[in-house]
Each structure stands twice: as C-alpha cells, then as structure tokens.
Amino acid sequence: MAPLVSADHPGINELFALLAYGEVAAFYRLTEEAKMAPNLSGRINMAAMAAAEMNHYEVLRDALARRGVDIVPSMTKYASALENYHRLTTPSTWLEALVKTFVGDAMAADFYLEIADVMPAEVADVVRSVLSETGHSQFVVSEVRAAVTGSDRQRHRLALWSRRLLGEAITQAQFVLAEHDELVELVMAGGGLSQMTDFFDRLQNTHNSRMQELGLA
C-alpha cells in the first residue's frame, strides 16, 4: 500500500512528540506501580517493561532529531493528557496494576500498527521499531488468569477495571485530538473521519479479545 501521508506533514512531529511523552509517562508509572508487586520477580518484570519504554523513547528522540526537532519542548504540551490518564487510572491492587500494564501495552501496539500503515516508509519504520519491543507484558496473562479462575468476584472487578482503562484512554485521546489540529489533519489525511471511527471500533474489538485472553470476558 502506498503511503497516504507525506513525510513532511507537520502532524508527524506532533505524533512522535505525543508518543515520546507517553513512553516517559509509562516509564515512571510502571516503576511506581511495581511497588505493589508481591515479590522480586514481579518487580523485575515491571522494571523490564519500564526499561523497554525508555528504549522506545530513544528511538522517537532520534527520529525527531533527524527531523530537526528538539524533543523535550515538543513533548511537554502532551503532558497533561497523559498524566491525567495515569492519575485517573491509578491501580489500587497489584492485579489492577498488571491489567493496566497489559491493556496499556496492547492499546499502544494497536495504535502504532494502525498509524504505521498510512505513513511514509521512514516514519513507519520508526513506529514499527518502537512497537517491536512491546510484548513484555505477556507475563501478566498467566498471573491474571490464575487469580480470576478461582474468583468470580475478582473477575468481575477486573473486567470493570479494564473497561474503565479503555474508556479513559479514549477520552484522553479525544481531548488530545481536540486541542491539536495537526494531529487531526494527520488522521484525516490517513483516511478521514470514518477511518477514525473505525479505529475506535477496532480498538474496542481488540480490547474485547484481550479481555478473553486474560480470562475476564
């Protein structure tokens, strides 16, 4: 498929800056939430995921530098949406932290794959290399499944939690789009409003399949 967006579209810098702040915010949140881990293995798994976020950050920083953009001032405008998402979804248990990690990682992967398809090759390469290191969160599946197998109450509670995570993510994504015209233009250039609606529908569908994977559906 030919790229639908040109490499100099101003929305690309904004997209990279948004993703970069997302990586830094995820790094600090994962590390904070890892304190709830019941053992050293849990803390190490969370630390490894957090470290992967910083590796992604460095890919985005280098890509922005090649485009002549200084990452730190560019990304601060996305701080409030991402910090709000994390603040509104602060887990109260280790299982909630695990589900948040898994759902967040999966939503990011969906998002990266969707946008890579319509971008010029050099941009798609950056997006895919950021994506390529996700998947650390598979350790979550066995721990969550074990916890909900014996407890309908736990399953019900975590299913509600995961719906809330998706809802808050969509809410914050809409705030970001409402405030940043270049990003809206980028999404429009990549297929327009109907594609955006389709995207949110697909996000809902893949979210449901992940809930099944975790034993929460």
Added chain:
Amino acid sequence: MAPLVSADHPGINELFALLAYGEVAAFYRLTEEAKMAPNLSGRINMAAMAAAEMNHYEVLRDALARRGVDIVPSMTKYASALENYHRLTTPSTWLEALVKTFVGDAMAADFYLEIADVMPAEVADVVRSVLSETGHSQFVVSEVRAAVTGSDRQRHRLALWSRRLLGEAITQAQFVLAEHDELVELVMAGGGLSQMTDFFDRLQNTHNSRMQELGLA
C-alpha cells in the same frame, strides 16, 4: 593475559547474582531519586540511565541461565547489602542525587574492568558488555560543575557527600565479602589479598580523579 580463574569457579555465579541485584536496586533508586529533578530533561536523563541498568540486568540473567542458574533466588541474598548502601546514601537534593549517580556508575565501571581482566573470555565478555552501556552519566558533569563553580559552600558539601558514597560502598563491599566465601575465593584466585588491597587503593585514586572532573577536588 591468560585468564586466572576457570569458567566453572562457583564464585562466578555469585558475582553475576551480586551484579544483577545491583542493577535492579540501581534501577529503582535512580527512578525514585529522579523525582528530585527540577525539570523534564533531568527526569528523562535519569530514566535513561535506569533503563540501561535493566538492560545490564538482562545480560546477567541470560548469562546465568546459560550456566543453569535461576537468577531471582540467587540474587536475593545480596539484597540487604545493596539496599543498605542505598538507604544509607539517600540524597537530600538533586545535586546529591546527580553526584551519587555519577560516583556509583564510575565505581561500578571500575569494578567491572578490574574483574574482567582475570576472568575467562566468556565471563569477561559478559562483564564488558554490561560495562559498555555505562557512560550515560556524563550529563551529570556539566550540571554539577555549573553548580559548584559559583559556590564554595556547595563544592565543600558535595565533596563530603562523594567521600561518604565511596566509604559506604567500600563498607558494604566488605560486608558482602565477609559473608560470601565463593566471592572471596574468586578475588583470591584473581591475584590474592594484595591485589584486593591494590583494588581498593585504585578505587580511591580513580574516585579522586572523578572528583576533579566534577570540580569537587
């Protein structure tokens, strides 16, 4: 130089386990101490250093796995010494946090280089690849030098702080050696007690040269 220690020396597993816990402890401490950063750039620099620690951890985990050793149970016995070091050297300002990062990184690098020389090639390769990613802490130099150039009081205070860091590190290293015979045998096999004394002397000397680099000497 021919290796002085054979690849199946039991101290090697212990050494890797000790280093591995050191990486995980450093990850969490750097991330915690990064909260003192006055700005986003500082937080990102600390996060990047923390992420590098987890990359080192993964090298050590894989090396131990190849030797048939499960890393998590092996490393817990080194938790108290490393947690004590960090607890006794909790910084109270961002500048103290920066100096701690730099001194800790430098001491680890010295240590890695010293031991790599006497190890068999496969072990030395692991040690050197863990070392190869250090050096993130150069960002510290310009910030500390700027702070102490205008303030003798700040220079004096940070010089005392850095001596305390070295002292606590040596104290904890001696506790670890006192409790783990395999590690003592490893050091002995690598040249004996006089080499160990030389090592602590060299550590002191390189520490002094680093204090000059930071403008603290």
